[in-house]
Amino acid sequence: HGISMGAATTMMTAGESTPDNVKAFVEDCGYTSVWDIFSSELQLRFGLPEFPILYTASGVARLRAGYSFTEASALAQVARCEKPMLFIHGTADDFIPYEMMDTLYNAKPGDNKAELTAEGAGHGEAMYALGDSYWDTVFDFIAPYMA
16 A cells, blocks of 8 residues: 555556565555656646656666666556556645546556545545545455455
């Protein structure tokens, strides 16, 4: 279970081979990819296009760190996930676009998945907006897989 960057970590792990004691994944307000979230933030916060800034920054990362922004894709990892996954997102998230939840959900193969929408919740606020129903949904989702 992870929220925000923890959700990204959860999804990145979901596409890997995990031990048998990892039964399910729960991601709350995660993004599709580093490229997508940086592009969204450039537009939303600064009114700037992704070219040339994002392309330049990604190129510098490739030269200095050995990777580009396009390599960090939670979407690609979710598309490889075989274990159950619950996707949670608030409709008023002003950091990670709410639409990313549907993109991620649709990328997850199989029918061992579910979505939980928190109406009016901002970034990382779903558990507060939904109260007990947040955790009830989480535990109801994972219960069949915990045997």
